[in-house]
Amino acid sequence: MRVTLVAGARPNFMKIAPIVHAITKFSNSGHNISFRLVHTGQHYDKIMSDVFFEQLGIPKPNSNLNAGSGSQAEQTAAIMIRFEKELIENPTDLVVVVGDVTSTMACAIVAQKLHVKVAHVEAGIRSGDWSMPEEINRLVTDSITNYYFTTSMLANSNLLKAGVDQKNIFFVGNTMIDTLLKQMPFFKKPKVWSELRLCQKQYLVITLHRPANVDSEGQLKKLLSTIVSSSNDIPLIFPVHPRTAKKIALTGIFADNLHMIAPLSYLEFNYLVRNSKAIITDSGGITEEATVMGIPCMTLRDSTERPETCTIGTNELLGTDPTSIPPAFEVLFAGKWKKGSIPEKWDGKAAERIVESLLSL
Incomplete structure (x- = not known):
């Protein structure tokens, strides 16, 4: 299985890193899975992108689309044009997008137009606030996704209400927390x-x-x-x-x-x-x-x-x-702030569950 992983903006990097590590682990143990890492360049200055790859142990991207900034429409268009060329030149079995940034939506659209299946990591979360660009990105991405990886049972419920087939929803946990727990000793x-x-x-x-x-x-x-x-x-x-x-x-x-x-x-x-x-x-x-x-x-x-x-x-x-x-x-x-607890499956193993699910499809 050839997987194209898409990272575009700062929040994506923490979510994609454990998936890179999990695919590498499964590949090294003999499973037929490999990845190609594409950086859209949505965040393009070093403190917002390159340093994250360095600190999180992510290999240098196979491709950087250098999409840069601009209005919502300009940035979306730039990413789509460049990602289309990327996929045509480098065929893949699955495109994995994460989170809810412009790159997430833009690359999902391109993949589907080229008849490549899409998996969305952090699918199903909703704020209900359509004034936020991220909410539009979530809604559009989830409307054309094939496989949904969720961080909570509420996200599962949101997807089911939208008509998504239960068999395509996988409650795996939170890959950003995978990164947090792994990197905590190195703060x-x-x-x-x-x-x-x-x-x-x-x-x-x-x-x-x-x-x-x-x-x-x-x-x-x-x-x-x-x-x-x-x-x-x-x-x-x-x-x-x-x-x-x-x-x-x-x-x-x-x-x-x-x-x-x-x-x-x-x-x-x-x-x-x-x-x-x-x-x-x-x-x-x-x-x-x-x-x-x-x-x-x-x-x-x-x-x-x-x-x-x-x-x-x-x-x-x-x-x-x-x-x-x-x-x-x-x-x-006053020292009276609530203590709180950790949500289910936010245990550092979400990426491994994702890769196990991909291998079973």
């Missing part, structure tokens, strides 16, 4: 740790990138001002994408305990999270990692496609109204 202390003399559980981590939070100068200013005023003056570490940094500069926000730093590598960022008192984020994947590491997590979104991080894990969905932040901080600083 690296970032420079900011010594520069700011950070202490374990005595600082908060912030990540914000969604348009609803960062595109409006007024909304961004309200969120950051409220976080600062509610923080009890402990350090706030905010790895900021350059685009978001420009928005923050326009707000005029300044505080002695607010430290905006450059984006970090996977191992450095998760070192910070693991040792933090809590994380404030609008990322879906980070809520999963925080849940497994037992770190209190506050999500500044009105919906989540990962409800198990709230019902089972350490995450609370606060919404985008800044007035929800102070009460959450009061609970945190």
